[in-house]
Amino acid sequence: MPVRVPTTRRYLMCPPRYFAVEYAINPWMDPARPVDTEAAMAQWTELRDTYRRLGHTVEEIDPRPGLPDMVFAANSATVVHGRVLGARFRARQRAAEAEHYRRWFVEHGYSDVVMPARINEGEGDFVWTGRMLLAGTGFRTDPAAHAEAQETLGVPVLSLRLVDPRYYHLDTALFVLSETTEGSPGQIAYYPEAFSPGSRQVLARLFPDAVLAGAEDAACFGLNGVSDGRNVVLPAGAGALADRLADRGYFPVLVDASEFRKSGGGPKCCTLEIRK
Known part of the structure; x- marks a missing residue:
């Protein structure tokens, strides 16, 4: 079995101070099901602290009232080799999030920030493998955004079509376990x-x-x-997947993300990786 080696990561997260399900833009969202904001904050804090315990850096952006989904930081941008491609949301309810995240990057010294002309929902539909960007489409991100990402980020982009509306973003159906490097082909998990x-x-x-x-x-x-290449943070219900990953030499770390599932989200949705 391969020896799994973790690599330290840098993440951007947004506290769920104003998190709620006030509208429905995916099959998981039901405004009639109340969100426990206190529980959501506790779950988010545990997720953030878990990353820090694993040796990763977590930065935070201030949430804004009126933007209940701003907690899902992964949708806000794609960052590869220090280049930032911002987001352009399909749903009008989320549109204003893009500018708040753009400002955060500019204020934190990122000079290469491009806002897209085409609809793309950040790492929701763009997944970096270490060598290429896997790019989802079918429900949110415009297929033309894939070519825009390639031109902006200067990396190869491979298009993948999603067909089940429950898995409306690529990051709900696929994630990278270990990145592709010179000495390793890398590994993913997917449905x-x-x-x-x-x-x-x-x-x-x-x-x-x-x-x-x-x-x-x-x-x-x-x-x-x-995943950081060894430690894999998963929602608590994914026991069978956790066992499968352990059999492959990974170390699953289960966290409670049940409040965020009410809005169609999980650990990755709350986590934007910033790659230098």
Whole structure:
């Protein structure tokens, strides 16, 4: 079994001070189901502190009233090699989030920040493998945004089509366990049924050693995980996936993200990785 080596990461997160489900823009959201804001804050704090215990740096952006989904920082941008491609949201309710995140990057010294002309929802639909950007489409991100990302970030982009509205962002159906490097092909985990037949074939060719998740793990947002190459942060319900990952030499770390699932989110949705 390969020796799994963690690498330190830098994350940006937004406290869920104003988190609520006030509208429905995905099948998981129901405004009639109340959110426990206190519980959400406790779960978010535990997630943040878990990253710090694992040796990672977590920075925070101040939340804004009237933007209940701003806690889902992953949707705000894609950062590769210090270049920042901002977000352009499909839902009008989230549109204003993009400018607040853009300002954060500018105020923190990022000079190469580009705001997109096409709709893209950041790391919700853009997943960096270490060598290429896997790019989701089908529900949120415009297919033309994939070419825009390639031109802006200067990295290869591979398009994947999502077909199940429950898995409306790529990061709800796939995540990177270990990045591709000179000495390693890298590894991903994904839920095949979330993808079109052609996209499944592409993933099977590129990642023959992938960890495949079942319907139960997908439904609890088990694919909305965050890995540093060894430690894999997963929502608490993803027990079967955690066992599979442990069999592959990873160290699963389970956290309670149940409040965020009410809005169609999990650990990764709350976490934007900043790559220098």
